[in-house]
Amino acid sequence: MKRLPLYLIIQLTILVIFMLNLEVLAGAKLQNPKVEQVTTTLNGRVDLCLSCHKEKPDKAHGREVLGCAVCHKGNPLSGDKQRAHMGMVLNPGELRFADKTCGQSGCHPKEVTWVKNSLMATNRGIISTLRFYWGESPYNDEDLSVKILKDTGMNSLALDYYRKLCASCHLWVERGSLPSFLADKGGGCTACHFVKDEEKKPKDERHPKTVKVIPMENCVLCHNRSGRVGLSYQGQFESEGYGTPYEEGDFSSRELIDGRFYRIFKDDIHHEKGLTCIDCHTQKEIMGDGERHAHFEEQLEVTCRDCHGTSKTFTSQSSSDYPKSPNHQITKSPNSSSPPKLNIQQKDGLFVLENKQNKKLHPLHAPNPVACMHPTHRRLSCQACHSTWVPQCYGCHIRMDRSKTQLDKISIKETPGLWEEFRSFIRYECPPLGIFEHGEERQEALSEKSTLQAETGEVVVLVPG
Known part of the structure; x- marks a missing residue:
């Protein structure tokens, strides 16, 4: 059989595409009068979403290049709103969709795999350590993750505490699913990489911006409890609401979004110089490296010595x-x-x-060789001397009231049992220092290995401040 000439094949292909476009446009106009023409991306892909939607994402995800359906799915060939929105994804960064959106071929498949195994997604260290200290597990490195709790409904006394007081800070939280200020947390990739668009733009053109340089405000949404590192870094010390004696006997005028009070102290020297979280914390420290690590120290890459x-x-x-x-x-x-x-x-x-x-x-x-290389000082971590103050909570205890209910942040349901946290007092001065079990080996370790490697092991003695 004689083959058709190449130029004829090309002409026929163009004709077929033209006829299909006419058919799509005709159907679109009948179903939706807003559709005036067949809108396409720069590479010629039909995306009728662009006929109605005027939102303008960031340049890296430009509407002219990607269109809408590549990220948001749905049916870009339909001019009918209901049909076009079938199967649409509002937030492509959600981890339950990420394999088909952010992680699709040609985009960020490697990073999505990393993130799903990262500690920010699994919360593995928090969950296993909590169960270990509450006597529910003989190990503090169980491979137990948020996703497992979400899929199986697994619960216990320790896990109920986690579900209600801790589980708003992980990447499997669906953005907007939690009430009040918690609604801004989670959302998979978008938890870190999204910032709100400028309000001065017309409302129909606003679209969340996807950013590579993560603003510190996104980090502090979660990293403001436990060690309070996000607060301390900025010079914010969580305090009691009554403010005495610092507020002349009055209540503190500074309040966090969740109702906690704080005072302004000296901020970290790195914050003073204008550095934010991502200047020190690396991609793999935050997003993971694909391995299912048990604790954060296993995912760390950078120490003070990397810069100093x-x-x-x-x-x-x-x-x-x-x-x-x-x-x-x-x-x-x-x-x-x-x-x-x-x-x-x-x-x-x-x-x-x-x-x-x-x-x-x-x-x-x-570093100052006289101070830092002194035989005694070489046994200390950098933080032991260079932290100007450290928040310390004393007399911490919790109570569960079984007669009341509380929101389970994983199932998004009110369930029996209300957890409350209490403390005797909180202070910032003279923090205690810990001595590691391998203290004898640390001098050699600090000179030949990273500080991080030298500081592994169990703290066996606490020296009061």
Whole structure:
């Protein structure tokens, strides 16, 4: 059989596409008068969503390039609103959809796999440690995750406490499913990567912005309890509401969104210099590396020494495998055989850290050899000396009232049992120090390995402040 010439095949293909477009347009106009033409993306893909929706996402997910249906699904070939919205996903970042949205081929499949196994998604360390200390498990590294609790309904006394007081801070929370200020938490990828659009734009053009540089405000939505690290970093000390003696006998005028009170103290030196969470915490520390780690220390990559090592350390870690410009040299972080984790550069003979928000360069200073290398001080972690204050809660206890109900943050249902937390007092000065069980080995470890590796092990003695 004789084959058709190539030019004829191309012409027939164009004709078929043209006829299909006419058919789609005719049907769309009958079903929805708003549809005036067949809207397509830059590569020619038909997406009738663009005929009605005027929202403008960020440039990386531009409407002209991706359209709407690539992320939000639905039926982009239908001009009827009801049919077009069938199977549509409001928030593509939700982990239950992420494999088919953010994680689809050509987008971010590797990152979605990482995130689903990360501690922010599994809460594995929180859950297993809680069960261990409550005597419900002989191990504190169980492979028990939020997803398992969600799918199986598994519950116990410790898990009920977790479900009601802890479970609003994980990535499987569906954004908007919880009441009040909790509605802004969760949403999978969007928990970190979304920021609200400018209100000055017309309402029909607003669309949440997907950002690569995560704002600290997104982190602090969750990281404001337990160690209060998100608050302490900014110089906010959670205090009692009555304020005495700091507020001249009156109640504190500063209140967190959940009703807790706070005072303004000295912020962390890194915050003072303009650094935010992502300047120190790396992609794999936050999103994970695909492994199901039991505790956060297993997912950490960066220590103080990565920035505050010596020039010799930085120079030895430089790699010719990474691209260089005439002005600076990208380096690996010390203690690492992987590609660079931090924006550390060598410029004009000095090592600097580039701020991810504003590109400002921060000089990296080596530690004082007299103080930090003193035989006694070498047994201390950096935080032991350089933390100006630390929040400490004393007399902490909890109570469950079985006659009342409380919202289960996983099932999103009110269930019997109301948990309440109490404390005797909270202070910030003279924190106790812990001595690790391998204290004898730490001097050698600190000189040859990372601080992180040296600080593993069980705290066997607490030295009062």
